[in-house]
Every structure is written in structure tokens, then in C-alpha cells.
Amino acid sequence: MALIHRATIVPTKIDLLRQWVPLQPWATGIDVGTLEVVDAYRFDDPDGEVGLESHLLRAADGTILHVPLTYRSAPLPGAETALITTMEHSVLGTRHVHDAAHDPVYLATLLRTVLTGGTQATFEYAEPGPERTVTALVHGTGQADADVPDVHAPSVDTRGTDTVVDVGTAALTLHHVPLDDPADRHALVGTWAGRAHPAVLATAVLHGTEHGG
Template sequence: MAVHHQASIVPTKAELLAAWVPRQPWAAGADTSSLTKLGSYRFDDPDGEVGMETHVLATADGQVLQVPLTYRGAPRAGAEESLVTTMTHTTLGDRWIYDALHDPVYAAVLASTIATGGHEADLFLSTPDGLVLQPASARVRGSGTAPSAPAAGWSGPRVTVAGTTSRIECDGALLTVLHVLETTTASAAADELVLTGTWLGQDRPVLLAVLR
């Protein structure tokens, strides 16, 4: 599960996305002068150390973007180039925000979710009376039926951007993450394992990522 705290953060997520997304090559064909949140989904880190949240955003010209980020309580060694910003969180303290595509924890959990037919983490709000389950603003589902995660190690993922997608390669496995989403179809090859998602106003599943 993922836990959301009643806290102030500086910069806000909307502010950091508005500053960072327009500079990304996969967003070059979209009007990112304004970004509107459509939903988001989280994954669980098995070790409980890394927050993983993927934002689904509408652009000024009506395109839909998928933006995965990871949140860490300390800098990740050697990851300076994928650092988005640092954040001050009134409950959790200083946070380091990274482009999730370069984060091995995100790659491993995304691959596992797709391969095993997993889904987004339940989100709870931390209150003085305990944890309160929050409604999901986006839901995702992997298409695989494997009993466990693939054996590939993701400790040194190689990331390349190809148009509006990012490719994460490691140990012979390949993850393709779509950044500009096609909301009318969820097409993929019959032998591909995929992650699809829905959110408020988008009942038809949308293709989000592919595992080969």
C-alpha cells in the first residue's frame, strides 16, 4: 500500500511537473504550456523505501501524457542526471524526486506488475485516527499470469528515448513506457505483456507500457 500524508510540500507536484515536463524530448510534440491532472497511480516498493507515482496529465492541446516519478529520502548515488528536483515535505523532510525511468526500483516493480497481472497500490491517507483508504484516481492492470516477477535484474537499466516512448533495457528484458497516450485504442501484439490503465472519464483501457 501507499500512504499519503497531510502535509505541505515545496515545490508542489504541479509546480515541479510544469517546470520539468516541457523540457523532456518525449513531450516535444505537445503544447505543455498548461498541464491538468487527470489521475495518478502508485506502485509499492517491496522494501518500503522508494515512493513511485505516475502522473496522467492533459496538455493544453488535448494530448494525454504519462509521467512516472520516484520519491526518495536521500540522493541516489550516480543518478544526478535523472534528478528532477528536491522537495521539502513537512512530514517526511527533504525528498529527492527522480525520473522513474532511470530508477531500478521502478523498472523492477513495473516489470513485475506487468508479468504477474498486478495492479496499482492502494492509497491511504494518514490521519490522527489512523489510515483511511482513498479512492483511486487511476487504475492499472498487468496482462501477465506469471506466479512471480521475471528473473531479469534491473540494477543498471539502460534508458533511451524513441519519439514519445522510453525504452528501459536490462539483462535481455525490455520495457517500453509510453509517454503520449492513445486514448481510443490499447493495441499491442498478441504475444506482448502490457500494462493498461483507466481514469475518471477514460473507461476504455489505455496502453501504458509493454514488457518483452
């Protein structure tokens, strides 16, 4: 469950994404002169401390981009280069926005979701009012009884439009341009408005296995 506050945020998420995404190596060759919001989905942090949100954006050339971020009350220790900016949240105060590829909480949650067939978090609103229509639905392709290894300090590399993260026990690949075919592998797949056929948003391979299973 993701607790949603009806808050004012400065800068807005789309404003910070429009500034940050064009600077990323995985966006090279994509026309990111404009970025429009398609939707977003969230995961639960079991400890309730870190906001885990992945954004789906449409670039000027029509490419859909998948951009996971995390929100923290303080900078992630030892990950200064992953800090994108700070934003002021009218309820939660100063939030430190990070590239989720460097955040162990996000990586552990993504790996668990992929391997155990988990889904995105459901929304619960802290204050009364209209609820947002959610079109982005994601799930892992694994099984509920799967073993989930621990995540160690991440090693992050860019390969084309992918970010590959080695977490010691597994390799996680974030597909910033979603793929069409999940093939025979552990994956996070999703649909959203305008996308009825599941797209691959991330994949996981356990070290020492051929297909991650």
C-alpha cells in the same frame, strides 16, 4: 499499500511537473503550455523506501501524458542526470524527485506488475480525514505465476513520445502518450476519469522472446 500523509509539499508536484515536462524530448511537438492534473497511481516499494508515483496530465492540446516519478530520501547513486529536483515534505522532510525511467526500484516493480498481472497500490492514510477519490486503475496483462527476471543497470533511450529502458533481461517501454491497443504483448494498461477503454501505459519484452511471454 501506499501510506499517504496529509502533508504540505513545496514545490507542489504539479508545479515541478509544469517546469520539467516541457524540457523532455518525449514532449516535443505536444502543446505543454499548460498541464492539468488528471489523476495519479502508485506502486508499492517492497522495502518501503522509495515512493513510486505515476502522474496522468492533460496538455493544452488535450493530449494525455503519463509521467512516472520516484521520491527518495537521498539522491539515487550514479543517476545524477535523473534527479529532477528536491521538495520539502512536511512529514518526510527533503525528498529527492527522480525520473522513474532511471530508477531500478521503479523498473523492477513495473516489470513485476506487468508480467504477473499486478495492480496499483491501495491507499492507506496515516492521519484521519477525507479520502481522495481515485479514478486511475492500472493492471498488468501477465499471469500471477509468471517468472520475473532481475533488473540490471538501466540503459535509457527516447524514441518519439516513448522512453525505452533496457534492463539487461528485458526492454521496458514507457508510453508517455498512452496507446489505444495493447496488442499481443505484456503491458500495463489503465483507465481513469474520462477514459473507460483501457489505454497502454507501458510494455515489456523479455530478451530472447518474441512478445515477452
